Amino acid sequence: xxxxxxxxxxxxxxxxxxxxxxxxxxxxxxxxxxxxxxxxxxxxxxxxxxxxxxxxxxxxxxxxxxxxxxxxxxxxxxxxxxxxxxxxxxxxxxxxxxxxxxxxxxxxxxxxxxxxxxxxxxxxxxxxxxxxxxxxxxxxxxxxxxxxxxxxxxxxxxxxxxxxxxxxxxxxxxxxxxxxxxxxxxxxxxxxxxxxxxxxxxxxxxxxxxxxxxxxxxxxxxxxxxxxxxxxxxxxxxxxxxxxxxxxxxxxxxxxxxxxxxxxxxxxxxxxxxxxxxxxxxxxxxxxxxxxxxxxxxxxxxxxxxxxxxxxxxxxxxxxxxxxxxxxxxxxxxxxxxxxxxxxxxxxxxxxx
Numbered sequence: 001x002x003x004x005x006x007x008x009x010x011x012x013x014x015x016x017x018x019x020x021x022x023x024x025x026x027x028x029x030x031x032x033x034x035x036x037x038x039x040x041x042x043x044x045x046x047x048x049x050x051x052x053x054x055x056x057x058x059x060x061x062x063x064x065x066x067x068x069x070x071x072x073x074x075x076x077x078x079x080x081x082x083x084x085x086x087x088x089x090x091x092x093x094x095x096x097x098x099x100x101x102x103x104x105x106x107x108x109x110x111x112x113x114x115x116x117x118x119x120x121x122x123x124x125x126x127x128x129x130x131x132x133x134x135x136x137x138x139x140x141x142x143x144x145x146x147x148x149x150x151x152x153x154x155x156x157x158x159x160x161x162x163x164x165x166x167x168x169x170x171x172x173x174x175x176x177x178x179x180x181x182x183x184x185x186x187x188x189x190x191x192x193x194x195x196x197x198x199x200x201x202x203x204x205x206x207x208x209x210x211x212x213x214x215x216x217x218x219x220x221x222x223x224x225x226x227x228x229x230x231x232x233x234x235x236x237x238x239x240x241x242x243x244x245x246x247x248x249x250x251x252x253x254x255x256x257x258x259x260x261x262x263x264x265x266x267x268x269x270x271x272x273x274x275x276x277x278x279x280x281x282x283x284x285x286x287x288x289x290x291x292x293x294x295x296x297x298x299x300x301x302x303x304x305x306x307x308x309x310x311x312x313x314x315x316x317x318x319x320x321x322x323x324x325x326x327x328x329x330x331x332x333x334x335x336x337x338x339x340x341x342x343x344x345x346x347x348x349x350x351x352x353x
């Protein structure tokens with residue numbers, strides 16, 4: 001059976017790795033990988049292939065366009081050629097990026113079987129590009145592969161009439177595969193002591209000028225009492241290019257997968273607008289403050305290990321104080337047992353008959 005996986009951004013490379021490893025163990029699978037070029041430089045792309053022991057993608061696009069719609073059109077045009085050539089049994093799309101949207105539309109228009117991995121997640125914030133992408137992908141799919149039961153229940157409420165199966169979280173699979181390589185110590189270049197707050201901000205909603213001003217003020221306020229480490233996404237760095245920072249806010253380059261896990265492992269708490277990092281924090285037993293108005297991972301809220309505070313300084317401080325004073329329980333397993341890749345392959349076989 002032939003799979004064509006469409007990936008283009010950091011979290012998708014992480015989810016891809018366990019699937020590639022699982023298909024390599026079985027001669028009955030042919031797995032073709034198409035990198036759309038959405039993330040293209042070393043720090044945002046190739047370092048993840050290195051850290052995750054991923055072979056080079058069989059197809060790797062170079063996008064000449066800068067405007068989002070033009071980039072999407074170029075992705076789709078290139079991907080259509082690949083899909084028509086390969087004629088996969090399943091076209092796999094992951095998560096909620098523009099690469100996901102491109103794969104969903106191309107697969108649907110070409111009449112290919114499409115499986116959406118990480119289906120059923122909802123923020124209920126229609127202003128988020130990611131929300132549009134994931135909903136479109138769910139409706140375009142022939143098979144919806146869910147991370148947890150809450151996602152499947154959401155799809156049931158929406159009455160798509162499309163088969164949905166819970167297979168667990170590939171990001172947990174990836175972390176378990178990489179666990180032996182997670183550094184107990186930070187990279188030698190790091191000048192920070194353990195116990196810092198780890199901060200990431202990159203979502204489009206947080207990069208509009210008024211939101212940037214709010215989170216810059218938030219971080220500077222927190223710097224009065226905490227040390228902060230802030231790996232800065234390229235578009236985030238552009239948004240704060242003229243900003244002056246206190247000495248204990250450490251702006252560093254974007255991190256590869258293993259480096260990021262090392263920084264999570266040593267931090268006091270994670271502050272982020274990233275969906276994937278919320279889960280990595282949970283897996284490494286670190287509390288998380290979500291710097292958005294909502295989270296897709298509501299079960300982590302219910303467990304008390306994730307607080308949604310938006311950019312409200314008082315709420316963030318309240319959450320950090322709670323985390324410092326409370327014995328948090330990370331023992332739940334809402335995202336499976338680390339064997340999601342094998343379950344996904346079994347499910348793909350089941351629905352391709």
